[in-house]
Amino acid sequence: MDLFLQTLVNGILIGGILICLTIGFQLTFGVLHVIDFAVGGWTMLGGYTAYWLVTLAGIDPFISIFLVFALFLLIGRGLGPLIYHVRTSRYARPDLMALAFTFGIFLFMRGGALWLWSYNSRSVDSVLSGQFLSLGPVTIPLMRLSAFILAMMFSLGLFILLYRSRFGMAVRALAQNHDHAGLMGVDVKRVSAWVYGIYTALTASAGVLIATIYSVNPSVGIRYTLFAFFVAVLAGLGSVGGVLVAGLALGLLEAYVATYIGARYSLLIVFGTLYLVLLVAPKGVLGRGI
Amino acid sequence: MASKPVLTPKLIVRTLLFGAIVIALAVLPALIDSYTLRIATGALMWAGLACAWNIVGGYAGYISFGHSAFFGIGAYTTAILMQSNIGASFFVTLLPAILLSIAVAVVIGGPTMRLRGAYFAIATWAFAEMLMQLVTVLDFTGGTAGLSLPAYLNEFFFYYIMLIASAASFIGVWLLIERSRFGFRIKALRDDEPAAESLGIRTNLVKVQSFALSAAITALFGSIYAYWTTYIDPHSVMGPEITDQMVVMVLLGGLGTVWGPALGAVLLWITNRYIWSTFGDTVIYLPVLGIIIALVVLFLPNGLISLIVGRQRGKELISRILGKL
Amino acid sequence: MNHKFSRRKFLRNSLLGTGAMTLGFPALNVNAQEHNIRVGVVTSLSGANRFGGNLTRRGYDLWAEEINKLGGIEIEGKRYPVEMFYGDAQSRPASGADAAERLIIQDEVDVLFGPYTSGVTLAVQPISQKYRVPMISGSAESPNVWLAKPAFNFGMIPAVDLTTDKSMVVLAENLGDRATTASVIGVDEPFSKETAEGFRKGVEESGLELLSYELFPAGSDLSAIISKLKSSNPDIVAVGGHEDIFINFVSTAKALNYKPKALIMHYGVTSAAFIKETGTESNGILGVSVWTEGLPYKDELFGTASDYSELSFSRWGTRPDYTEAACSASGLVLQDAARRLGKAPPWDQGTRAELAKAIEDTDIETFYGPVGFAKEGSHYHNNTKPVPAVVQIKSGDIVPVAPENASKGELVYPIPGTS
Secondary structure (H helix, E strand, O other), X not given: OHHHHHHHHHHHHHHHHHHHHHHHHHHHHHHHXXXXXXXXXXXXXXXXXXXXXXXXXXXXXXXXXXHHHHHHHHHHHHHHHHHHHHHHOOOOOHHHHHHHHHXXXXXXXXXXXXXXXXXOOEOOOOOOOOOEEXXXXXXXXXXXXXXXXXXXXXXXXXXXXXXXXHHHHHHHHHHHOHHHHHHOOOOHHHHHHHHHHHHHHHHHHHHHHHHHHOOEOOOXXXXXXXXXXXXXXXXXXXXXXXXXXXXXHHHHHHHHHHHHHHHHHHHHHHHHHHXXXXXXXXXXXXXXXX | OOOOOOOOHHXXXXXXXXXXXXXXXXXXXHOOOHHHHHXXXXXXXXXXXXXXXXXXXXXXXXXXXXXXXXXXXXHHHHHHHOOOOOOOOHHHHHHHHHHHHHHHHHHHHHHHOOOOHHHHHHHHHHHHHHHHHHHHHOOOOOHHHOEEXXXXXXXXXXXXXXXXXXXXXXXXXXXXXXXXXXXXXXXXHHHOHHHXXXXXXOHHHHHHHHHHHHHHHHHHHHHHHHHHHOEEOHHHHHOHHHHHHHHHHHHHHOOOOOOHHHHHHHHHHHHHHXXXXXXXXXXXXXXXHHHHHHHHHHHOOOOOHHHHXXXXXXXXXXXXXXXXX | OHHHHHHHHHHHHHHHHHHHHHHOOHHHHOOHHHOOEEEEEEEOOOOOOHXXXXXXXXXXXXXXXXXXXXXXXEEOOEEEOEXXXXXXXXXXXXXXXXXXXXXXXXXXXXEEEOOOOHHHHHHHHHHHHXXXXXXXXXXXXXXHHHHOOOOOEEEOOOOHHHHHHHHHHHHHHHHHHHOOEEEEEEEOOHHHHHHHHHHHHHHHHOOOEEEEEEEEOOOOOOHHHHHHHHHHOOOEEEEEOOHHHHHHHHHHHHHOOOOOOEEEEOOOOOOHHHHHHHHHHHOXXXXXXXXXXXXXXXXXXXXXXXXXXXXXXXXXXXXXXXXXXXXXXXXXXXXXXXXHHOOOOOOOHHHHHHHHHHHHOOOEEEOOEEEOEOOOOOOOOEEOOOOOEEEEEEOOEEEEEEOXXXXXOOOOOOOOOOO
16 A cells, blocks of 8 residues: 555656656647657756756756746747748648757757767756655655646646736737737747747756756657657647646556556556557547647 | 650650669669668668658658658568578568568558547657567567577678669659559548548548558568668667658658658768768767758758759649648 | 878877877887778767767777877787777667778778677677678677677677676675565666676575566656565665666665665666766665776786776776776787787788687786686677676775675675665
């Protein structure tokens, strides 16, 4: 029973990490209709930024996460027009060309990180590293709990931004139809660029905590890209609420399979389930959102 | 359309051009060293793979992220049958490899191709990851330790077999898709699926047929690849990098065109190997490759093929082929 | 192509020239470019195995720099400088094969060093065989590599199946009644899985009770596995994997309030990066190593094992682990075989086959320990001589603790503060 409860906690906390990873990606997909291959790259760069800030300046990840957010908001805002340009051009399949573009960016990030910062894995230390909370038989790692709280804050913040602000209204208009939104006076290009910026900021901030929980090296990105895609598509592309459900479901599935069936089969069963769920519910668990 | 003459001057020119390229490729091995031949062999393989992916991705309009599964099925079938306990010869293994990949494509193609766009893409990726995990935990596949094949170290053999397989794929695709009713069906499906259905096209059948054709070609190259490299493991033949490379090559070359994928594959592969060998003692070639891909997308959005047929014409050509997607 | 090589050669020779002149060998370089020994390094500088791949490169480079300081390899009284060429195997077998073919055909190397990981090695072996280029692998630890009886490939480090089970038995004997149960986990990938299987075999041989044996896919979250270990709390936990997994294991275990009484891992524990990244948490962790700087070995080029460690530290800024040491020793094997061969480079195919024969007959003492290759059996051409030691990390130092004859300190058990 103790192990069962611990597994429940483990699963929920893995779910929190998956939600962090996916929430920003879900926004760019819902609004810009871009499948961004570089999502794992932004996660990795966020982790490295936190590493350098704590190593060189002694800034704890819980503080540097705000710096990372601001920095990547600007980087994403700067790159946004390029993505927008590729995505909305009159080319044959702009959505695919955007995919190829972000693939190139991702390769650049991964190769650049390897070239600049070399091959080894880096641990990012924080005041909460290795700290835990004991609740009866259950141990709750505080770093993972923070990631879970961050995931909830991200989701809540995104809901408020989308449904309680003028900017959010413009974003939603854009998500429904770019042309109509433009006709209604929304500066489509500018809003798109900011959406991309918010996405990179959210994803890189998630990367700070993920790097603190695990570690960061130049090759981690591809795994995060894979999971972001999977959670997003299980959630129903563009659905922010769906991410919460899908992230937790996948986290619990992974934890229970690893504990009770065998860790060796965890990914086999996770990917198999994902494939079957997609066949049964082709629009994801909660259908389309935003 | 049916009244189109069989032999137009344009067609004759194209056939001659294609013939000239094939002859040039046939005499190439006499002119280059064995390392360059190895790169050329790789280029032919990637051209064939890009051609295969293009059937589903370019013509049918379904973006598959799961083609590494078929590559792996081909590679593993050949490798398992050539183990000493069975001892099949290489050519004998090709047929089972192709049949197995067709069977898998038919079984998963039907339900999976009900999904659209990114859902289809990621479902196929999930399938491929699942298959890779399965190969990893099974015993007769050698698990994660992989399988070694009997080494046949004749670089000419592999060059010519890749050349034959690649040329056959291109001719087959060209005949089937540009010169037959099947091609009209598949393009109609891509341009407007409900409309195609209302015209009496059995869209599900056409989708599965194109998926199976694409899978069969991919598996064929997987088989040859396994014999060529002499050692395979789950990651090297089923990893997502195989599919990524196919997708990017087609997109860079020119989606939904006959020759675009070949061009994209050959240029990207040669660029890749060239900068890899020039900067072989550092990894700076990786970011450089990334930048090159991004720049091609930014400045040659209709693919490298538009360099040859002219930028404007390329754009028109592709938008005509692809409709208003 | 030619242009590129001549420029590279020019740069290399000017560097060599400057180096040699300061050392007082000005006459040596006049004809140097015609008589270089060309060494090709195939290793994974990028991709999943870039960590170990880069360590191997350090080891090979250090030897090349040291031997070139003396003017090169001595053959029949004349010295021939070593020129290094690199091919990134990208942690992929096919890229490794491409790299080997390029080094052999275009760079015309006389001998190959590397590769890192068994998959790449298996794909490169047929090529080294085809062109008859001897290949000395400073770090290929999977037993699969030697099963195929590769005529031209030689391995410096005993395969994991020879080291992990022995070290587990030694550890169990040392702990006696204090330890009765063990659990083994490992990443489901070639080297790590074989390591885990070696540990499991060792557990069975030493009569410990095996509480669990579990493999998990690379990149999976470890919280489930650690929670399970915590609830059964075995006396010894053994982990097969690479450094990423170890770092994640240590940090995840700490965050879940779990510290095994004895934690033994294999590859990467003894690397400086692991100790740096895990900080004080590394204290007490056990590892298996076929070499440490405290061992009483020595040779003419590098001096003693601790001299080598100093040299490597001053060159790279970190203490070498056994991988780097074995790679540097690969150069010593080449040096010795070339001397015995007694033929001036460049070597043609026939001479290279003779060189392979000479390498096969290697019987030398080095700072890394004794080197000699098995001529038959399932570990064909593997250097089976080094004896694995169980080491323990104590305040950042790697201290051999067992077996008794290699021991330099007390085995701490259980690690203070354990569950």
